[in-house]
Amino acid sequence: MTQTKTPNGFTLDDSGRRIALDPVTRIEGHMRVEVNIDGSNVIRNAVSVGTMWRGLEPIMKGRDPRDAWAFVQRICGVCTGVHALASIRAVENALAIQIPTNANTIRNIMHLALYVHDHLVHFYHLHALDWVDVVSALSASPKATSELQQSISPWPHSSPGYFKDVQDRVRKLVGSGQLGPFRNGYWGHATYKLPPAANLMAVAHYIEALNFQREIVKIQAVFGGKNPHPMWLVGGVPSAINMHATGSSGASINVERMNLVASVAAQSLAFIEQVYIPDLLAIASFYPEWFKHGGGLASQNLLSYGEFPTRANDDSNASLMLPRGAIVNGDLKTLHEVDLRDPAHVQEFVPHSWYRYPDDKAGLHPWDGLTEVDFRLGAKTRQTPDKIEAFDESAKYSYIKAPRWKGHAMETGPLARMVIAYAGGNARVKELVDGALGKLGLPLTALFSTLGRTAARGLEAQWAAEQLVEQVAYLQATIKGGNESTANTEKWSPTTWPATAKGVGFCEAPRGALGHWLHIKNQKIENYQCVVPTTWNASPRDAQGNIGAYEAALLGVPLADPKKPLEILRVIHSFDPCLACATH
Amino acid sequence: MADKPTFYDVFRQRGVSRRDFLGFCALTATYLGLGPNGAASVAHAMQTKPRIPVVWLHGLECTCCSESFLRSGHPLVSDIVMSMISLDYDDTIMAAAGDQAEEILHDIIRDYRGAFILAVEGNVPLANDGMACIVGGRPFKKKFEETARHAKAIISWGTCATSGCVQAAKPNPTRATPIHKLVDRVPVINVPGCPPIAEVMTGVISYILTYDRLPELDNRLRPKLFYSQRVHDKCYRRAHFDAGQFVENWDDEGAKQGWCLYKMGCRGPTTYNACATIGWNENTSSPIRSGHGCIGCSEDGFWDRGPFYERLPDMQQWGIESNADKVAAAGAAGLGTAVAVQLGATAIKRVMKRGDKPDASATQEEKETQA
C-alpha cells in the first residue's frame, strides 16, 4: 500500500518517512502517535495508538450496581466524576429511579465546576506550552508585558513589577540549569510566534492558573467531600441539606457551605473572563494558520449526547442546556436524533484494536459489548529486540476500540458541543462564539481546526462558569422554596429490584460524549461497557477503514522540523487526550 | 551547585521578608510536630539545600494522584515545582515529548545516579509480558526497572502504586502489581489513598527536604506522621457513633444532623488516613463531611471489600458473594433443621418401639459391634 482512500474521504499515503512521537506528553495516560511525512514534511498518514489498558469493564462484573460509580470514577482522575455521573445515571435508568430536583442541581453544579476546572488546566498546563515559548519570556520587557496585559483585560495582576518578579523567577530557574518541567522543551522552535511580552504574560498566567485551579474544585469538595474523586450516590447526592434547623452546622449543606460555593463560583467566572479568554484570544491572534490546520472530522461529523438537565429526570432536548444530536457530512442544518438504546446507533468495532470479538468485522452495541483483550502485533510491525519502532496499522494496533455512530466516525468534545448548540439556536452560545470569532475576524468554519477546537473549549469554559453561578442561585432558590430533599431511597434496597434490568447513562464529559451501558442480573452487574470521548476521538480504524478524529486531524499538517514535531502536539493537544479514559 | 536557588532564595525572590520566612519555618515546624528546635532546623535546611531532582513515572493509573498533588495549598504546588524540587520528568506536565522526553530520563539517571527521587503513580502490569502498558515502544515494566534501580528513594503515590487499586481488583486482568513488590534495596515510601490528600503528598516531600531523611514508616511502609490513625479515631461524627446515633437512610433526620455513617457502610473504623485531621482541599471537606461514608480508599484491596454501603462486606476476596451474617444464617438454618429432624425421629422411634424393651435391643447392638 502506498495511497489509499478511506471511505470517510481521506487519502492516506504511507510511502514517506515514518516518525513516532512516544510518549505523547501533557496528556492523561499513555499514547503514541506515528505519522508518515512526504518530501516537504507534510503529514500524509497518521496512526493513533492507545498504549495502556486496565480492564475496568471485566472488573465490574459481579459487583453491586450501587458501588459501580466508585470503580468507574477511577477510570480517570482528570475528568474526575464524569464516569461516576454516567454510572449512577445508568443505574438509575436501569432501575427507573427518579432523583430529587436538588440532587439534579447539585450534580449540575459539580459537573459545571469540572468543566471550568478541566478546561482551564488543559489550556494553561497541558496546551499552552505548544504556543508559548518559556525561554523567550526571559527577553520580554516587563513594562511592555504590563501594557499588553492592561490592554486586553482588567485583571489586577498587571504591574511591571509583578511581571518582573515572574521573569526573575523564571530566569533563576533557567539559570540554575535545573529547568524542571520546562527541560528539553522545543524552545526556539521556528513555529513559536508570540512576541516575548506575550510569552511572559502567558508564563505568569501559567503560574496563576496553577495556583487558582485548586480553588475551583472546592465546589466539588463541598458536595462530594473531596476532589479529585468526589463521592456520589445512586438516587441523589450524599449531602443532606439542613438550612434552618438544629444541627445545621453539622449538615453537609448549610448557609456557610453555600456561601463558599457561591464565592468560588464567582471567582471562577472572573478568572475565566479576565484571564483565560483574553489570553486565548491574544495567543490565537498570532497563529492564524492554525485556524486552518487540524480540522479532521470536525467539518463533517460531530456528536454530542447533550448535558445539564434543567429539570430533574428529563433528558429530552427541551430540558438539556446543551442539546443532544449528531451532525453528519457537515450539514449544520440537520441535527440527527441520537438514541443510545438503539442497537444501530452506537457500535464499537475491534478489527484494529487489541480485543477479540466472535466476528471481528461486526460492530457490537455496548449492551452486547465484549472486552476480551487480545494483544497481537501485525506482520508489518517494525521492531528491534529492545523495542517496537513502528506499529502495523493494517493489523490490530491500539487498546482503543473504534466506536461509530450509525457507521460514522465522529468527533466529540467542546467543539462538537458548541457547534451543535450553535446550530440548535442556543442564544448564549451563539453570542459567545460570534463574539470571539468577530474579534479574530474569522468565519464560523474557522472553528473546524486546531485552534478552533481550543477556542471552543475556552468559550465553553466561560459558558460553564456563567451557568455555574446561575445553578448555585437556583439551588438556593429551591431550598428557599422549602425543598430540602436530596435523595430518593425508595429503590435503595436491592430487594426492591427486578431480577434483570438494563440501563444506559450518559453525560457530556469535558472531552465529549460519554456513555455507560449495563445489565443487572440478580442484584449484581452482569455486563458493563463504557464508550468514552477519547475512545471516539482517538479511535483507530474500523472494519471499513474509516479513520478517527485524531488521525484525520493530523493529515495535511506540515512539520517545520520532523525531529521536533511540535505541530503534532498542537493538533493532538487541541483534543485534550485522555488515554486512561479511552481504553479504561 | 552554588547558583542553584535555595528555598530561602525563592522566598526572597517572592518578596517575603526574613521575618516572614522564619515565621513560615516556625509554622512548618509546628505543623510537622517538631518541638522547640524544629523551626531552626527548618530554616537552616531551607537556606542551604539545592533542588533535588524528581522523576515522576506513570504506570497503570488514572492521573488523579497528579491532580491531587496540583491541589496542594501549603506549600503551593507552583512553589514546589518551581522552587523546592526539580521535577525533571513527569509525562503529565513536562514540556518535552517523545525522544526529547526520554533523553531527560537518560540524563537524570546518568547525572544523578542514586541521588534523585523516583515518584511513581500507578503500578506495573505483569500479564502479557507487561504489554498492557507500553511506553516508547517498550513495556513500562522495563522503563520502571531501569529507573528504579538508580533512585535514592521511591515514593509510591496513591493506592495504585501501594497496592494495585482498582485495576488490581478481582480478577486483576492485567496483573497490576504494586511498586514495593518490584524493588529491593531502594527504600520505598507508600503514600496510599485514591488519591492521597494533596497536603499529605507535599508534606512527605517537604519532610524529606527539610530533614534530609525519609519519614519514619510503619510496617506497611506508610509514613507514620500521616497514616498512624484511623479516620474513625478523629472523625467529627464520632460522638454520634459512641452515642449510637446513626444515619439509617440517606437524607433522613440523622443525615441532616450529621450523625454517624457507620450503618451506611462507613469504612472509617478500618481505614488509616488523615482525612479527618488534615482534610481535603485545604480542609474544605472530607468524604464523611459530604455525608457519604468512607470507602476505605487508602487500604489495601479496598475494592474487593464491598458492597461499600453494607457494614459487613461480601467475602469476595475469598470467592464468597455473601457476608458473614448471611453465611451464618444459612448455617443456622441447617443446624436447626438437623436438630428438628433428630428430635422428630427420636420421638417417632420411641412411639414405634412402645412395648419393646429398649435396653435389650441396645445391648444386642453393642455386642454385634464389639464382636
Next chain:
Amino acid sequence: MKHYIPYHQLPEGGIPPPVTIYGPGVRWWHWINGLLVLVLCVTGYFIGVPPPSALGDPSSLYIMGWIRFLHLASGYLFALLAIARLWLTFVEKGISHHLFVPAIWRAEWFDGFMRQIRWNLLINDQPKRYVGLNPLGGIAMLLMYVLPGFIIIVTGFAMYAEVTGHDSWQYALFGWVTTIFGNTMDLHVIHRLAMWVMAGFVCIHVYIAVREDVMSRQTMISSMLSGERQYRR
C-alpha cells in the same frame, strides 16, 4: 482426682462407680466463661449491626460506647480465662486436658467417634459410656470452640490495636495479623465468622448436653456442677 487418658472406654455391662472428672477450676471456668461468651456474642453482634438509633443529645448518650466497653472488657477477661484454662490442664487433673488433645491416634477414639455419630443419627440405640469427653463432642469443642476462640482472641486484639494505636503493646503483639491481611476489614469479617461458629457450637452444645443428660447412660449437666460423672445402666 486421677488423671484420665483421653477417651477411656468403660465396660459395657453393669454400673461403674462414679468418677471425679472436673476439678473446681474447670467448673468455675466453664460457667463464668459461658456467661462471658454470651455477653461477647450479644455485644459483638451489635458492634457489627448496631441497634436502632437513639434520640437525644450525644453528650448524654453512650450506647455504642457501652456496648463496645462491655465487649472489650469481657474480651480481656475471655482471653485471660483462656490462658487460665490452659494452665488448668497442667494443675488440675481429671479430664481437663481432653479439650485440647483429642486422642485421634488411638483406634478406640475413632471407634467411639463413629459410634457417637451413629448414635446421633439414631442408628445405634445406646451410646457408649466414657470417662471424659465423648470423641465427637471433644472434636466439636476443639474445632468449634477452641479454634474459633483462638482466632477470635488473635483478631480481637489485632482490632483492639487499631483503637490503642500503633505504639501500643497490642500492636506490638498482634500488629502482624493486620499486616498479613492488609485490610483490617478482613479481621472484622473473620472475627465475626468465628463468632457465628462459636455461637453455633453453643447452641448444639447446650442441646446435646440436655439431650445426653436425659438419653445417655451418664450424667452431664450435674457433672459440670459437681465434677463427678455418674453412670446408669
